[in-house]
Amino acid sequence: MLKVQQVSKWYEGNRGVHKLDFEMQRGEIVGFLGPNGAGKTTTMRMITGYLQPSEGVITIDGIPIQDKGRQARSKIGYLPETPPLYGDMSVQSYLKFVASIRDVPAREQKLRISEMISRLGLNGREKQLVRSLSKGYKQRLGLAGAIIHNPDLLVLDEPTSGLDPNQILEIRQLIQEIGENHTVLLSTHILPEVDALCNRVLIIHEGQLVLDGRPDALGGSMEDGFKVKVEVKGNREQVLDVLQAWGKVEVEPLASALSHADMKRAAREQDLTGVLLTGASNEDFREELFYVLSAARLPILEMKKESLSLENIFQQLTTRETGAGQMGDQAADAVSSTENTATGVKVDHEESASSGDKAVEAKDTGGNQS
Numbered sequence: 001m002l003k004v005q006q007v008s009k010w011y012e013g014n015r016g017v018h019k020l021d022f023e024m025q026r027g028e029i030v031g032f033l034g035p036n037g038a039g040k041t042t043t044m045r046m047i048t049g050y051l052q053p054s055e056g057v058i059t060i061d062g063i064p065i066q067d068k069g070r071q072a073r074s075k076i077g078y079l080p081e082t083p084p085l086y087g088d089m090s091v092q093s094y095l096k097f098v099a100s101i102r103d104v105p106a107r108e109q110k111l112r113i114s115e116m117i118s119r120l121g122l123n124g125r126e127k128q129l130v131r132s133l134s135k136g137y138k139q140r141l142g143l144a145g146a147i148i149h150n151p152d153l154l155v156l157d158e159p160t161s162g163l164d165p166n167q168i169l170e171i172r173q174l175i176q177e178i179g180e181n182h183t184v185l186l187s188t189h190i191l192p193e194v195d196a197l198c199n200r201v202l203i204i205h206e207g208q209l210v211l212d213g214r215p216d217a218l219g220g221s222m223e224d225g226f227k228v229k230v231e232v233k234g235n236r237e238q239v240l241d242v243l244q245a246w247g248k249v250e251v252e253p254l255a256s257a258l259s260h261a262d263m264k265r266a267a268r269e270q271d272l273t274g275v276l277l278t279g280a281s282n283e284d285f286r287e288e289l290f291y292v293l294s295a296a297r298l299p300i301l302e303m304k305k306e307s308l309s310l311e312n313i314f315q316q317l318t319t320r321e322t323g324a325g326q327m328g329d330q331a332a333d334a335v336s337s338t339e340n341t342a343t344g345v346k347v348d349h350e351e352s353a354s355s356g357d358k359a360v361e362a363k364d365t366g367g368n369q370s
């Protein structure tokens with residue numbers, strides 16, 4: 001439904017975003033991540049028609065936002081980081097005002113407003129002045145205003161920023177409900193929010209898209225080999241010998257798989273051995289490992305698959321230089337992408353400058369790329 005094609009935005013002497021290219025399908029809830037200044041707000045403002053791209057095209061259901069702004073905007077709801085609320089209006093009069101400017105037909109306005117009030121939990125606050133609402137309720141009202149015209153696509157810029165933990169959970173719950181019948185693009189700095197809400201994540205860094213994939217598939221796609229931590233009851237030397245003789249994995253003995261001091265002592269007394277095993281590919285070897293160790297009569301007491309968290313991935317991808325910091329920088333044109341067809345995760349990278357980059361290496365050893 002949304003197509004962002006080769007979109008760039010240059011500010012005076014400053015690059016906002018560079019050649020962004022992605023699509024969103026109906027029903028997706030997409031998390032848009034990036035460090036401060038990465039280009040999230042710039043992108044969202046272009047998608048919602050508040051900012052003109054310097055180049056490239058954005059369409060919603062085939063309608064170009066730059067050329068047919070009003071028609072395109074009727075399909076989009078936008079909640080900026082600071083909702084544009086008017087403090088002197090009551091909740092009800094604010095919603096009436098937004099309904100009018102969003103072209104909700106006059107005969108439908110009353111019904112839509114009461115639907116928004118009950119859906120966003122604003123009952124009993126209809127007459128309250130906006131300025132006297134708590135931040136959480138202001139956010140609810142902002143969300144009500146963003147969906148009052150029943151848009152197909154909802155764009156939310158850091159919707160839980162500045163809220164207390166209870167308010168964060170309430171707003172997340174509302175976004176989840178809204179996501180049941182709207183397509184949602186949401187930017188956030190809270191990574192667990194992406195795990196909780198989104199079925200896809202886009203990571204932007206220095207104005208360029210560096211990753212596109214499902215949150216649950218990211219860890220595997222970026223690993224340089226399947227990793228398992230295992231704790232085995234058995235003499236260290238014997239365990240290492242068996243695993244090394246197996247020859248399928250890289251074996252790294254751990255000082256102790258157990259962290260607590262008492263448990264470390266118990267580990268010594270009971271001959272417990274902790275090892276980190278890394279496979280040559282991302283293929284799961286746990287079942288085979290079980291048989292290898294049981295054939296050697298070495299019981300596994302604990303086995304845990306190690307995977308990169310979204311935090312690790314975010315950090316890997318957003319602490320490197322993209323080499324495309326300047327407008328028109330040639331390095332930016334060298335950006336290419338690889339896609340893991342098994343997981344649907346796409347990692348964009350530069351072909352030359354950052355060949356030593358961990359994320360790119362991990363991608364390149366993923367095997368299943370196009």
Ligand SMILES: Nc1ncnc2c1ncn2[C@@H]1O[C@H](COP(=O)(O)OP(=O)(O)OP(=O)(O)O)[C@@H](O)[C@H]1O
Nearest residue numbers: 011014015016034035036037038039040041042043
């Ligand atoms: N009006 C402007 N004039 C000049 N440069 C701008 C303007 N707006 C944004 N920029 C620059 O564009 C880049 C992207 O900014 P943007 O606000 O889109 O990032 P962001 O990812 O939303 O950041 P944050 O997480 O801090 O909100 C930054 O380098 C920023 O300084």
